[in-house]
Amino acid sequence: MKVWYALEIGIGRAAEAPVAAQLWTAGTTGIEISEDSADAITLRAYFDAAPDEDNMREAISKALEAAGLPRSLLRDLRSLTIADQDWLAEWKKGYEPVAVGERLLIVPSWKRDETGAVDRVVVQIDPGLAFGTGTHETTRGCLEMLERYWRGGAMLDVGTGTGILAMAAIKLRPGARVTGFDVDPEAVEVARENAEINGVADELEIEVNKLSFYNGSEFDLVTANLTADVLVPMSRDFSGVMKSGGVLIASGILTEQREEVESAFAAAGFVVMERMPDGEWVTLALRENGIN
Secondary structure (H helix, E strand, C coil), X not given: CCEEEEEEEEEEHHHHHXXXXXXXXXXXCEEEEEEEECCEEEEEEXXXXXXXXXXXXXXXXHHHHHCCCCHHHEEEEEEEEEXXXXXXXXXXXXXXXXXXXXXXXXXXXXXXXXXXXXXXXXXXXXXXXXXXXXXXXXXXXXXXXXXXXXXXXXXXXXXXXXXXXXXXXXXXXXXXXXXXXXXXXXXXXHHHHHHHHCCCHHHEEEEECCHXXXXXXXXXXXXXXXXXXXXXXXXXXHXXXXXXXXXEEEEEEEHHHXXXXXXXXXXXXXXXXXXXXXXXXXXXXXXXXXXX
16 A cells, blocks of 8 residues: 655744745655634645654754744644555545636536536546646636636646646636546546546646657647746747747746746747736746747
8 A cells, every 4th residue: 555654733823934935945745734713824745755853953043043933833744654545535534616717617526516507617536646636826816817827728737737727727718628638547537537537638738748749730739737947948848839929837936936837938039928926826827929
C-alpha cells in the first residue's frame, strides 16, 4: 500500500505566506489549509519522502525571521505517515463544493447529489492522484481567468492534471474544441475518468503528450497551470501552438517569481494583460502579439 508523508504545522495566520513558500521550496507536493480560529491555521504539507522534522522546524523559523515575523508564530509541527486509503478518506471529509468566479461551481463527485439544482456551471471532480481540485489558488486563478477570456474556438490545456480546466472550458463554451494533455499517464487516466463523470468525454481530447506535438496548431486560448521553473524554459514554445493574438493563462507562479516569468514571456513576444494575485501565488493572462 502506498504511504504518504506529511508535516502538520500550526501557525499564526500572519505566517501563512512565508511558511507556505518555505514548504514549496522544501519540495512539498501539495498543501492543505485548515481554519482553526480567526488568527490561527493549520497547514498539512505532503512530501514524497519523510521530511526531517528538526530541519524543517529550523528552516520555517528562519523564514519567519526573514519575513520580519516572530518565531512564536510557529505553534506546532509534527510528522505524519498516512496510508493511501486513509489519506483519501480524510481528504474527502474536508472537500466541499467551491464557487469560483461568477459562473462556476466545483463539486466533488461524491457530493454531487447533495448539491441540488444550482444556477452555476457545475464541474464534478474526483481528483485521484492528480493535481487540480479548484481549491488551490493556482487552479482557482486559472478558472477565473478562463471565465473572463475564453470565448470559444479552440483551447489547449497544458499539464491537464485532473482535467478541471478542460472540462470547465467545454462546459462554459459547449461546441468548442478543447484538448488537454499531460506527460503523466496516471493524470491522463484521472482526467478521462472525470470527463466521463461530467458527461463530456466525447467532447474532449485528453491524451499523453508534450507541447511540441501541437506545433503549427492555432489555439485561441492556452492554459498552463505548471510551475515557474517549467514555464520559463517553455516560454518561447507557446506561440508555436497559438493563433496570433491568442491568450495564454499561466499559473503556478509564486509572487517572488512573477518578474522572472514575465520577463521570459516578454522576450518570447507575450504582453501581460492581467495579473491575479491570491495568497503567495499569482496567475497571469498574457496575449501573444506575433513578434517572436
